Amino acid sequence: MNDLLLMNGYGLYVWSAFIFTFFSFTLLYIVTRSQLLKERKKFFDKFGSLNVEKATFAKNQSINREILSNYQKI
Amino acid sequence: MFEYLKPNKIFAISSKAPKYVLILFIIVISIGLSEALIFSPEDYKQSHSVRIMYVHVPAAWITLGIFSGVTFLSIFGYVTKIKNFFLIAKSLAPSGFVFNVVALVTGSIWGKPTWGTWWAWDARITSMLILALFYLIYLLAWRIFDDKDEVFKITSIIAVVGAMNVPIIKYSVEWWNTLHQPASINILSKSSIHTSMLFPLMIMTAAFALFSLLIFLMKYNTELIKIKNKGLDRL
Numbered sequence: 001m002n003d004l005l006l007m008n009g010y011g012l013y014v015w016s017a018f019i020f021t022f023f024s025f026t027l028l029y030i031v032t033r034s035q036l037l038k039e040r041k042k043f044f045d046k047f048g049s050l051n052v053e054k055a056t057f058a059k060n061q062s063i064n065r066e067i068l069s070n071y072q073k074i
Numbered sequence: 075m076f077e078y079l080k081p082n083k084i085f086a087i088s089s090k091a092p093k094y095v096l097i098l099f100i101i102v103i104s105i106g107l108s109e110a111l112i113f114s115p116e117d118y119k120q121s122h123s124v125r126i127m128y129v130h131v132p133a134a135w136i137t138l139g140i141f142s143g144v145t146f147l148s149i150f151g152y153v154t155k156i157k158n159f160f161l162i163a164k165s166l167a168p169s170g171f172v173f174n175v176v177a178l179v180t181g182s183i184w185g186k187p188t189w190g191t192w193w194a195w196d197a198r199i200t201s202m203l204i205l206a207l208f209y210l211i212y213l214l215a216w217r218i219f220d221d222k223d224e225v226f227k228i229t230s231i232i233a234v235v236g237a238m239n240v241p242i243i244k245y246s247v248e249w250w251n252t253l254h255q256p257a258s259i260n261i262l263s264k265s266s267i268h269t270s271m272l273f274p275l276m277i278m279t280a281a282f283a284l285f286s287l288l289i290f291l292m293k294y295n296t297e298l299i300k301i302k303n304k305g306l307d308r309l
Contacts, residue, residue: 004111004112007116007121007122007123007125008116008121008122010121010122010123010125010187011122013123013126013183013184013186013187014111014122014123014125014126016183017126017129017130017179017180017183017184018107018111018129020176020179020180020183021129021133021176021180024172024175024176025172025285028168028169028172028289029288029289032168032289032292032293032296033292035293035296036292036293036295036296036299039296039299039300039303040299042299042303043299043302043303043306046303046306046307047306050306050309054309057309058305058306058309061082061302061305062082062085062086063081063082063085063298063302064302066082066085066086066089067089067299067302
């Protein structure tokens with residue numbers, strides 16, 4: 001375990017490179033996901049405020065139907 | 075052929091795919107990390123510091139691949155006038171930029187024990203920094219310009235000009251005297267890297283590629299929903 005952490009004195013460099021990489025990945029994932037959820041929420045709010053006629057018209061578009069029915073949580 | 079590139083066709087897949095790509099990424103990265111940090115051997119010269127290669131090299135490969143992709147998509151979009159190409163290019167750029175930053179930072183960390191310095195203004199490192207600036211300008215252009223035709227034109231120009239830097243990055247270690255070592259992996263000739271190191275490198279590359287696919291899918295979905303939100307406003 002000590003060998004894995006210290007790596008002949010190179011541990012600080014190796015671990016900081018890996019930690020920086022995965023910190024960047026996590027940050028990018030969180031930011032991208034929160035943007036997606038924000039837009040999705042906006043879509044549902046807007047769709048909910050439409051009257052029946054407009055909602056029926058909007059539902060004719062396949063992407064709208066996809067967002068409403070098939071969109072899975074990520 | 076372009077029928078399959080229509081937003082509704084892609085969205086039918088991209089709205090469901092992220093969950094599965096994320097699971098696959100976690101599996102592949104777990105294998106890659108255990109290979110890179112535990113099972114792969116240390117280098118006879120660089121000792122354990124060589125392990126930084128397993129994050130540095132895949133990040134550099136993928137950022138170059140993404141920028142080339144962004145350029146081709148922008149050119150196709152401009153020639154065919156199919157806006158979806160621009161949308162795909164725009165969705166690819168954020169992960170390309172992050173991979174570029176990762177390549178620069180991990181390269182800098184690797185430089186300290188290997189060359190004795192965090193940074194050197196040599197051809198490879200400087201050209202990678204220039205690529206990061208092109209990514210940044212490309213992403214900023216999408217934020218700054220509202221007019222669609224204008225933004226398509228400007229981002230295409232940025233991508234094409236930035237792409238000229240890609241071969242410079244690739245051949246910088248051959249054209250100039252640099253601190254950076256020449257390529258150890260060649261597709262056309264024999265690679266100078268041992269299979270015990272090549273295997274974890276390939277696994278980590280696959281994991282990074284899956285991560286960029288995951289971010290691309292999420293970003294593409296966000297962009298499409300944004301367009302649909304504007305459509306609902308117009309109803």
